Amino acid sequence: MPPSAGLAQLAPWAVRPDQSRGRLHPEAADLSRSPYARDRDRIIHSTAFRRLQYKTQVFVFHEGDAFRTRLTHSLEVAQIARAIARRLRLDEDLAEALALAHDLGHPPFGHAGEEALNGAMKPFGGFDHNAQSLKAVTHLETRYGGFDGLNLTWETLEGLAKHNGPLRRPAPFIAAYEARHPLELSTHASAEAQVAAIADDIAYNNHDLDDGLRAGLFTLEEAAALPLFGEALADARRRLPDMAPDREAPEAIRRVINRMIVDVVDEATRRIGALAPASVAEIRAAARPVVGFSQGMVALNQGLREFLWARMYRHWRVNRTTQKSKRVVQVLFSLLHGGPQMLPPDWQARAGEPGSAQCAHAVCDWIAGMTDRFALEEHRRMTDPDVPG
Structure with a gap:
């Protein structure tokens, strides 16, 4: 590949684009982009990425235009990941690519949809959105004439498969893919992948807090009882006394x-200093991740998560939406698994015999790719006699 303007600034333990392990299907280098910038661009142009615009974080798409979707969440994760990667002298393009791709496998209706699909798929290996993300970029995307998927680099696929740590018991699809294209599942991923994972934590906790306040599920003063948020609110009020409410x-x-980002950078700098790695291989072989929160921030962040769990994710209004959403997914799966002839022709061919494992996996992939809006429309078309099929 051509030399990158940023290579000299990368830390010794960063992933180096000029030393990429390449792609499963060899391709000529792009003279204007690093391999990871090219991966990022392919992810952005993918069908799965566009569909994130109408996939839920917590609220279903029709509940308000100002709430986060999987798309806006992924963009916010990418911004945080780039900020942390820059400060740690890591490859920003790889961190950004992983941040943008991490939710590609999420089904409609957020975690409610995932729980429903996992329940329906229990007899066939279950459903895991991380494995589905890998499946999307290696199999389900059909944009290129020479291969299925996006043909991303080894480093991006590795980070996508194990950004949450080594996989001792990988999901069936990841295990099957590993047999074809080994991703070294028993080791940690690169520091760039670890950055994308912690950026996801930072983004969803803070932005769910923002959405919960916007939806009126709890008040600003109730959230201020949390030390982390309360201190930040007090600081804002002190510095900006005339600020509009x-x-x-x-x-x-x-x-x-910002406090979380600074904490991650400081803690990662401390861990990397103690490890003194000379290469990304030593990051992968380390006993624990090199990127994470300090112990103090872990406790503060846990308090925030517990608050959101009690006051938002289990709020009675959210509970109603959750149950309705699960029911939609369950009904769609049941009808299509027993009657794959209702699928579009190309998906019928994938499904095979009704009720089979092959059919279950095809139906699962079909549903997982749906947006909230499309899933609701399909449910109406398949259950309401007054709605044309």
Whole structure:
């Protein structure tokens, strides 16, 4: 590949684009982009990425235009990942690519949809959105004439498969893919993948807090009882005493995000200093991740998560949406698994015999690719006699 302008600035333990292990299907180098910038661009242009616009974080798409979707969440994760990678002298393009791809396998209706699909797929190996993300970029995308998937680099696929750590018991699809294209599942991923994972934690906790306040599920003063948020809110009010009330929450949340980023950079710098790695191979072989929160921030972040769990994810209004969403997925799976002739022709061919394992996996892939809106429309078409099929 051509030399990158940023190679000299990369840390010794960063992934180096000029030393990529390449792609499963060899391709000529792109003279204007590094391999990981090329991966990022392929992810952005994928069908799965576009569909994230109408896939839920917590609220279903029709509940309000201002709430996060999987797409806006992924963009926010990417921004945080680039900020952390830059400060740690890691490859920003790889961190960004992984951040943008990490939710490609999420089904409609967020975690409610995932739980419903996992339950339906229990007899056939279950459903895992991380494995589905890998499946999307290696198999389900059909944009290129020479191969299925996006033909991403080994480093991007490795980071996508194990950004949450080594996989001792990989999901069936990941295990099958490993047999074809080994990703060294028993080791940690690169520091860039670890950055993408921690950026996801930072983004969803803070932005779910923002969405919960916007939806009126709890008040600003109730959230201020959390030490992390309360300190940030007090600081914002002290520095900006004439601030309009509707700007207080955003000011506090951006301070919390910045504090978390600084904490991750400081903690990662400490861990890397203690490990003293000379290469990315030593990052992968380390006993624990080199990127993470400090112990103090782990406790503060856990308090935030517990608050969101109690006051938002289990709020009665959210519970209603969750149950309705699960029911939609369950009904779609049941009808299509027993009657794959209702699938489009190309998916019928994938499904094979009704009720079979092959059919279950095809139906699962079909449903997992749906947006919230399409799933609701399909449910109406298949269950309401007054709606044309």
